[in-house]
C-alpha cells in the first residue's frame with residue numbers, strides 16, 4: 001500500500017477534517033472557511049508550508065496545513081515574499097498564529113481503516129442512515145394519511 005499523501009496525512013491529524021464519501025471536509029488553515037477536497041486526487045486543497053521552505057520550514061506535518069488554493073497563493077505571493085514584506089513583526093505574528101492554530105487542531109492520526117476506502121462507503125451510503133431515512137419517510141406518509149384519510 002502506498003504511503004498516504006501529504007494531504008491525507010494532514011487531514012488525518014487536523015480535527016476539523018472528517019471523511020464524507022470521496023471527500024475530506026474541514027476548514028482552511030488560513031481563512032478558517034469550509035474546505036473540501038477529493039480524497040484520491042487531492043483536488044480542491046493545497047498543502048501550505050506554514051513556515052515557508054525559503055524561511056527554513058520543512059515537511060513536518062505540524063508545519064503543514066490544508067488551505068484553499070487561493071489562500072495558499074495569496075500567502076505565498078504577498079506574505080512569504082520578502083520583497084513585499086513591509087512589516088516583519090506582523091509577518092512573524094501571522095505565521096505564529098497559523099502554527100498555533102495547527103497545534104490547536106492537532107489530533108493523533110485517524111486510523112487508516114477509517115479512511116482508506118476512497119469510494120464512498122460511509123456518509124450518505126451508510127445503510128443504517130438509509131434505513132432511518134426510509135423509516136421517517138414512511139412515518140411522515142402514515143401521519144399524513146391518518147390526517148387526510150377518514151377512518152370508516
Ligand SMILES: [Zn+2]
Nearest residue numbers: 028031068071
Ligand atoms: Zn481559505
